[in-house]
Amino acid sequence: MTEATPSHAGPFDVAVIGGGVVGCATARRFALSGARVVLIEKAADILEGASKGNSALLHTGFDAPTGSVELALMQRGRDEYLAIRESLNLPLLETGGMVVAWSEEEEAKLDAIEAQARANGVHDVRRLGAAEALAREPGLAPTLRAALLVPGEHVIDAWSAPLAYLFQAIAHGAAVRRGTEVLGGRFDGARWRLETSAGAIEATSVINCAGLYGDHVERLCLGDASFEIRPRKGQFVVFDKPAAKLLRTIILPVPTERTKGVVLCRTIWGNLLVGPTAEEQQERDRATVEQATLEALIARAVEILPGLAGMPVNAVYAGLRSATEQKHYRLRHEPERHWLSLGGIRSTGLTAALGLAAYAAERLGFAQDAAQHAAPVPNLAEHEERDWQRPGYDAIVCHCELVTRREIAAAFDGPLPPTTLGGLKRRTRATMGRCQGFYCGAQVRQILAERAHG
Numbered sequence: 001m002t003e004a005t006p007s008h009a010g011p012f013d014v015a016v017i018g019g020g021v022v023g024c025a026t027a028r029r030f031a032l033s034g035a036r037v038v039l040i041e042k043a044a045d046i047l048e049g050a051s052k053g054n055s056a057l058l059h060t061g062f063d064a065p066t067g068s069v070e071l072a073l074m075q076r077g078r079d080e081y082l083a084i085r086e087s088l089n090l091p092l093l094e095t096g097g098m099v100v101a102w103s104e105e106e107e108a109k110l111d112a113i114e115a116q117a118r119a120n121g122v123h124d125v126r127r128l129g130a131a132e133a134l135a136r137e138p139g140l141a142p143t144l145r146a147a148l149l150v151p152g153e154h155v156i157d158a159w160s161a162p163l164a165y166l167f168q169a170i171a172h173g174a175a176v177r178r179g180t181e182v183l184g185g186r187f188d189g190a191r192w193r194l195e196t197s198a199g200a201i202e203a204t205s206v207i208n209c210a211g212l213y214g215d216h217v218e219r220l221c222l223g224d225a226s227f228e229i230r231p232r233k234g235q236f237v238v239f240d241k242p243a244a245k246l247l248r249t250i251i252l253p254v255p256t257e258r259t260k261g262v263v264l265c266r267t268i269w270g271n272l273l274v275g276p277t278a279e280e281q282q283e284r285d286r287a288t289v290e291q292a293t294l295e296a297l298i299a300r301a302v303e304i305l306p307g308l309a310g311m312p313v314n315a316v317y318a319g320l321r322s323a324t325e326q327k328h329y330r331l332r333h334e335p336e337r338h339w340l341s342l343g344g345i346r347s348t349g350l351t352a353a354l355g356l357a358a359y360a361a362e363r364l365g366f367a368q369d370a371a372q373h374a375a376p377v378p379n380l381a382e383h384e385e386r387d388w389q390r391p392g393y394d395a396i397v398c399h400c401e402l403v404t405r406r407e408i409a410a411a412f413d414g415p416l417p418p419t420t421l422g423g424l425k426r427r428t429r430a431t432m433g434r435c436q437g438f439y440c441g442a443q444v445r446q447i448l449a450e451r452a453h454g
């Protein structure tokens, strides 16, 4: 499927390659500054790469490398998310986070973690003794020794955010070409001509936001790659809604030499999430889940939060981080060739996306326009009012997640209609509940067939 939103047919000022969260934020930022933007995505819909499956935490950067570009861009991205979220109707679950020490060895590390947080400008962290930590989270195993409270760690909606960024870009005239793979490119000294699976696209500058294929796209267009993607898989377990009542705060591990440990947190949709693992792999497109790993995740989660024992699991999934051979972000600016790569955005890109976008606009000399059309997204968060709670919703289609017919219709009538079941799920929550589409799947597929392919 190829498409072009009508505002500009090209040539463009800026071509953004990749419709992950970083590409969506980047397209928004350039469109807001009045640039003629095209976002090019090879998949049938956006958010099919690393941005499809993550933990959805809005980080403070308390444990990021002090003085790093990653830290600066995470904090910038976070600040902008908090500033724009109301105008775009983006949710925030203000949970706070707690780094919990379960052994003497882990407890000894809390001082250094606290010092790093303060060095990173996160000054509201606070040490909690065992009694105080258990008073805050009575469901945790009483074997905990101490904790570091990080009040600014929050949970957001990893899909509504990039959708809102791209909707706003479209409201400012950006074109989106889905189902369009960049196959190569040539720079003639003034302008790029990108060869794609759907014809040539011309643009003055190119921003490479191709995530797990960032090195590949550099090689295709520049002839060499400045980094090498080494995918790192993270597997997750999603517990059913009652489990979310067991916990308010994000429970973070103390990292050890052997393991990064397991994170427990509520999701924006009212579930409880456990994960992720960190597993190196070659494959860039496939993130499988393995029974033994999932069982180990569940076992550790039950040790941490004993009330989880016997709780039903709704779903399991895995995401791929676009890690590279080095730990830091791989940003490559080639001013003479009008090229910028935002690469290696491995595990903090949801938080940093708006910061990375601002960085890109500054690098290319685009100032932000003051006038902005907001393009609010429908609320999908469980703790805010949902569509089924308002009159006139027609009918409930997905009963587990209480998704209405009106919400599904709105997704198809919106600025970037879904083209796949996954895309519809990410816009509405349909099929995400405890039956995983067993009851509503046929109806949802029929609506998709009629609206997207009819």
Ligand SMILES: Cc1cc2nc3c(=O)[nH]c(=O)nc-3n(C[C@H](O)[C@H](O)[C@H](O)COP(=O)(O)OP(=O)(O)OC[C@H]3O[C@@H](n4cnc5c(N)ncnc54)[C@H](O)[C@@H]3O)c2cc1C
Pocket (backbone or CB within 6 Å): 017, 018, 019, 020, 021, 022, 023, 040, 041, 042, 043, 046, 047, 048, 049, 050, 051, 052, 053, 054, 055, 056, 057, 058, 059, 180, 181, 182, 183, 209, 210, 211, 212, 213, 214, 217, 232, 233, 234, 235, 276, 318, 319, 320, 321, 322, 345, 346, 347, 348, 349, 350, 351, 352
């Ligand atoms: C397990 C896990 C947990 C995480 N938890 C968090 C978290 O809690 N908080 C946080 O801030 N971050 C988190 N992250 C990180 C975050 O998800 C990533 O940093 C972010 O999604 C990267 O986005 P991206 O846009 O760079 O890449 P992607 O989402 O991979 O987007 C790149 C896009 O480019 C497209 N593309 C590739 N090649 C081409 C081509 N030739 N032509 C056209 N299109 C192309 C792809 O199809 C893809 O859609 C986590 C990641 C994982 C995997």
